[in-house]
Amino acid sequence: MxxxxxxxxxxxxxxxxxxxxxxxxxxxxxxxxxxxxxxxxxxxxxxxxxxxxxxxxxxxxxxxxxxxxxxxxxxxxxxxxxAPEIAEWEIAVMHRDHDSAEGTCVRVGWAKVDPARMDAGIDLFKDSVLPAFEELEGHCSASLMVNRHTGLVVVSTAFDSADALHRTMGKLDTLRDDTVAEAGAEMLEECDFELAIAHLRVPELV
Known part of the structure; x- marks a missing residue:
């Protein structure tokens, strides 16, 4: 998708x-x-x-x-x-632990990897990052979107509330740093957002 x-x-x-x-x-x-x-x-x-x-x-x-x-x-x-800035992606991974509700907070990270290592990076996310997310308190869902031509990737992790996200911030930072190092990636940016509209409806892709 x-x-x-x-x-x-x-x-x-x-x-x-x-x-x-x-x-x-x-x-x-x-x-x-x-x-x-x-x-x-x-x-x-x-x-x-x-x-x-x-x-x-x-x-x-x-x-x-x-x-x-x-x-x-x-x-x-x-x-x-x-002004709108447009980008297009392949949805490589989508997993929901449970549906989001009002107050959901999402951490989004942008990174860049060697396009030749994209499949290995996707496997790393599925095999190591996703199980680690699932162990975090208040974790709701996670996704990975990729551009195979540019090597850009976007990781989104949703939590039930801003408080739940903040309580896991240290673990998230460690997981991010370890994953970026193992994937040979360059971390570009990270930001937290309110989930204002939640109707993406993408099926489970793991």
Whole structure:
């Protein structure tokens, strides 16, 4: 399965208006499109950064939807107060321990690996990282998205609350550092988000 992320660095005061725009305008348009699976939205209310992720049955479905959704997507970005940055991914891993609820907090990490080592990195995530996540208090779900051409990877880990995430921060940091070293990866960025819309609907991919 595949995903498109749309990142907007908007105005912190416009977050709620942006969430309403995505719920009321973007999602209904996406639901009309062939191969659409679901949508999630992450929001950082301090910085104004929002990341909308749409999931698709195939790469062709994802690519075909791009021109069709551009106008309504750009209007939502204007509501948030920023310009959209688009990226496309393969969803390599998706696992849910249990469904998310209000208050879910997501840690997202971006890294880069040698594209030739991508499959080995995916196996490392499945065999070592995912079982370690499952042992953490309040862990809800985890995913790994990859771009095999650029070597970019995105790891998302959801927890039942911001408090649950903060209580496991030390273990998460150690796991991140060990995994990056073993994979020969370069850590680019890490950020925590509120899960504002949780309708990604991607099936279990482990």
């Amino acid at each position: 595949y995903a498109r992320t749309t990142t907007v660095w908007g105005r912190p005061g416009s977050i709620d208006d942006g969430i309403a725009s995505i719920r009321g305008a973007v999602m209904p348009e996406l639901q009309k499109m062939h191969g659409f699976v679901g949508l999630s939205l992450l929001a950082d209310r301090e910085s104004g950064r929002c990341i909308a992720t749409s999931a698709w049955q195939s790469e062709d479905d994802m690519r075909a939807s791009g021109p069709l959704i551009r106008e309504v997507r750009d209007r939502a970005a204007q509501t948030l107060g920023g």
